[in-house]
Amino acid sequence: MMTPNCEAAQLGQFIPVHYHYNMLLDEARMQGxxxxxxxxxxxxMKVLELGGGTGVLSLFAARTADKVWCVERNPALATTARQTFSRNYRGDIVELVQADAFDYLPPEPVDVVICEMLHVALLREKQIEVIDSFKKRYVEKFGLPLPIFVPEACIQAAQPVQQNFVYEGCFITTPVFQNPVAIADRTLELAEPTPFQSFSYESELHLRCNWHGTITATESGTLNALRFVTKNILAICMESRSTIDWHNAYLxxxxxxxQQIEVGDNIEVQFSYAVGAPLEALHPQVKVIHAQRPQESLRRVAMA
Ligand SMILES: C[S@@+](CC[C@H](N)C(=O)[O-])C[C@H]1O[C@@H](n2cnc3c(N)ncnc32)[C@H](O)[C@@H]1O
Structure with a gap:
């Protein structure tokens, strides 16, 4: 039984039904x-969805597949998904299974696994742990090959920014979630996003994100925040050598x-956190190494 205080009640493990409305309205997510x-x-094909929510992604699969199993643990969402399937085209080929995705395996091998338990930076939701556990149990029961995963891969990046944290005259520094497809007029990008992790779901999955890297500033400004970008490669289209992508909200x-920085300064960034952990687990350490300016070099030469 889930209570509001237990870990399972955190976003990702227990997303309230009304929050799914926002996910259904998110055109980039839905179209992707x-x-x-x-x-x-x-x-x-036979398809399994882990964490089916309202059932919308299972319905997309049902339009073509022979059989779909949709696994959802939250009882309110399982009820919603059941209704969805009874009211939509080919919903009758979807079997709703109210179960924990950490335990469930389909009765026979599947061709495709859809799983969208994704939060920016792979925090909060249990995508990686669920798929890691699924792969181990699946291979034990059915052997290889693994099914195709949707998403197939993921690239994560960090970007130094100057963020305007003033709201109606009040300076409030909280984490900000930003729509990746909207104009971000509160954000000045001080460098390009720098990749810190990329992986494919069929390969070994790492349960920690660790990075120690350097980003060189391409703009001057006040470095007061880091932006995290999580790009999900939903499908790799071999024929057209292209991908179908969807970005989580930026963090x-x-x-x-x-700190005040100038073009050419190096920004050393370091962090280490467990995937699926609360937001607070990502606490980057940042050190600026200022580049030598021409006038400084001249002064040194003059002093020598
Ligand atoms: C981000 S929502 C996505 C829902 C749906 N796939 C969609 O795209 O609309 C993640 C879903 O996973 C479910 N979930 C979380 N942990 C689960 C678990 N251990 N077993 C089964 N479902 C789970 C949540 O209740 C939620 O409905």
């Missing part, structure tokens, strides 16, 4: 998953000590 599922799922994390 629909295109990827239409591309990957072929007639005759902007305020830094403890803002």
């Amino acid at each position: 998953f629909r295109a990827a599922i239409e591309y990957v799922v072929k007639p005759g 902007i994390l305020p830094l403890d000590e803002p």
Whole structure:
């Protein structure tokens, strides 16, 4: 039984039904998953969805697949998904299973696994742990090959930014979630996003994100936040050598000590956190190494 205080009640493990309304309205998410599922799922295939929510992604699969199992643990969502399947085209081929995705295995091998338990930076939701556990149990029961995963891969990046944290005259530094497809007029990008992790779901999955890297500033400004970008490669289209992508909302994390930086300065960034952990687990350490300016070099030469 889930109570509001237990770990399972955290976002990702227990997303309230009304929050799914926002996910259904998110056109980039819906269109991306629909295109990827239409591309990957072929007639005759069997599909499993882990964490089905309202059932929308299972319905996309059901348009082409022979059989879909949709696993959802939250009882309210399981009820919603059951209704969804009874009211929509080919919903009758979807079997709703109210179960924990950490335990469930389908009765027979599947061709495709859809799983969207994704939060920016792979925090909060249990995507990686669920798929890692699924792969081990699946291979034990059915052997290889593994099914195709939707998403197939993921690339994560960090970007130094100057963020405007003033709201109606009040300076409030909280983490900010930013729509990746909207104009971000509160954010000045101080460098390009720098990849810190990339992996494919069929390969070994790492339960920690660790990075120690350097980003060189391409703009001058006040470095007061880091932006985290999580790009999900939903499907890899071999014929057209293209991908179908969807970005989670960007996460902007305020830094403890803002610093003035100039073009060419190096920003050393370091962090280590467990995937699926609460937001607070990502606490980057940032150190600025100022580049030598021409006038400084001249002064040194003059002093020598
Ligand atoms: C981000 S929502 C996505 C829902 C749906 N796939 C979609 O795209 O609309 C993740 C879903 O996973 C479910 N979930 C979380 N942990 C689960 C678990 N251990 N077993 C089964 N479902 C789980 C949540 O209740 C939620 O409905």
